[in-house]
Amino acid sequence: MSAGTGPALRLRGLRKAFGDLTAVDDVDLTIPAGSFFGLVGPNGAGKTTMLSMAVGLMRPDAGTAAVLGYDVWSEPVRAKELLGVLPDGESLPQRLSGRELLTYLGLLRGLDGNVVRERTEELLTVLDLADAGSRLVADYSTGMRKKIALAVALLHGPRVVVLDEPFEAVDPVSAATIRSILHGFTRTGGTVVFSSHVMALVEQLCDHVAILAHGRVRASGTVDEVRAGRTLDEAFSDLVGAGAAGGELSWFAS
Numbered sequence: 001m002s003a004g005t006g007p008a009l010r011l012r013g014l015r016k017a018f019g020d021l022t023a024v025d026d027v028d029l030t031i032p033a034g035s036f037f038g039l040v041g042p043n044g045a046g047k048t049t050m051l052s053m054a055v056g057l058m059r060p061d062a063g064t065a066a067v068l069g070y071d072v073w074s075e076p077v078r079a080k081e082l083l084g085v086l087p088d089g090e091s092l093p094q095r096l097s098g099r100e101l102l103t104y105l106g107l108l109r110g111l112d113g114n115v116v117r118e119r120t121e122e123l124l125t126v127l128d129l130a131d132a133g134s135r136l137v138a139d140y141s142t143g144m145r146k147k148i149a150l151a152v153a154l155l156h157g158p159r160v161v162v163l164d165e166p167f168e169a170v171d172p173v174s175a176a177t178i179r180s181i182l183h184g185f186t187r188t189g190g191t192v193v194f195s196s197h198v199m200a201l202v203e204q205l206c207d208h209v210a211i212l213a214h215g216r217v218r219a220s221g222t223v224d225e226v227r228a229g230r231t232l233d234e235a236f237s238d239l240v241g242a243g244a245a246g247g248e249l250s251w252f253a254s
C-alpha cells in the first residue's frame with residue numbers, strides 16, 4: 001500500500017501505560033477512508049489516550065499509527081497536513097480573539113493570506129461565532145470554545161478529522177450545523193472519527209463504530225455488525241457490562 005492511499009487511520013499494537021495503569025492495551029484498529037466512525041466507551045476506557053496517539057499528540061509506548069498511509073511519527077508533516085484534530089480540553093491559545101486565532105494558525109499552516117481571511121470569515125459565520133470573532137477565546141463559553149476549536153481543525157482542509165467529543169456542551173442549533181458540515185465532508189470522501197458517550201447520536205450519524213473498554217477494542221465494524229440485531233445501547237451494555245454497584249446508594253433516598 002502506498003502513502004496517501006489506504007485506510008484513513010491504521011493503528012497497530014498501540015499501547016500506553018501511565019505508571020501501573022495500562023490506558024491503551026495493544027489496540028489494532030482500521031478506520032476506512034470515507035467513513036463516519038464513532039468511538040464509544042465508558043469513562044476512562046482510553047478513548048482520548050488512543051486518539052491522542054493516533055494523531056501524533058502523544059507518543060505511544062509501543063505500536064504505530066498511520067494516516068492515509070503516512071506514519072504519524074516518521075512522516076509527521078505529511079500526516080498532519082491530512083489531519084484535522086479537535087483535542088479534548090483547553091489546549092488552544094486563550095489570549096487571542098477567535099478571528100486572530102484562526103488567522104494565526106492558518107498562516108502557520110502555510111495557507112495564503114486571502115484564503116485564510118475567506119475561510120476564517122466563513123467558519124465564524126457558519127459556526128455562529130461572527131459576533132464573538134473579536135472577543136478573546138479566554139472569554140468564550142465552553143461551547144464556543146468547542147466550536148472555535150472545530151474551526152481550527154477544519155481550516156486547512158484536512159482529509160481526516162479526529163474529534164474528541166465534538167458535540168459536548170454545544171447547543172442544538174450549532175450541533176445540527178456541525179453534523180451537516182461533517183456529513184458534507186464525508187460525501188466528498190473525507191473521514192470523520194469522533195468519540196462520544198451518546199449512543200443515539202453515534203447510531204444516527206455513523207456508518208462504523210468501535211467500542212473500547214479498559215483500553216481494549218471490544219468490537220468494531222459497521223454499526224450493523226456491532227449492533228448485531230440489538231440497539232447500540234444494548235450492544236454497549238452487553239460488551240462493557242452494567243455498573244458494578246447496581247446504580248443505587250444505600251444512604252440516599254432512604
Ligand SMILES: Nc1ncnc2c1ncn2[C@@H]1O[C@H](COP(=O)(O)OP(=O)(O)OP(=O)(O)O)[C@@H](O)[C@H]1O
Nearest residue numbers: 018021022023041042043044045046047048049050
Ligand atoms: N496523563 C495521564 N496521567 C495518568 N493517567 C492518565 C493520564 N491520561 C489518562 N490517564 C488515565 O488513563 C485512563 C484512560 O483515560 P482516557 O482519558 O483516555 O479515557 P476516556 O475513555 O477518554 O475517558 P472519558 O470518556 O471519561 O473522557 C484513565 O484511567 C485515566 O485516568
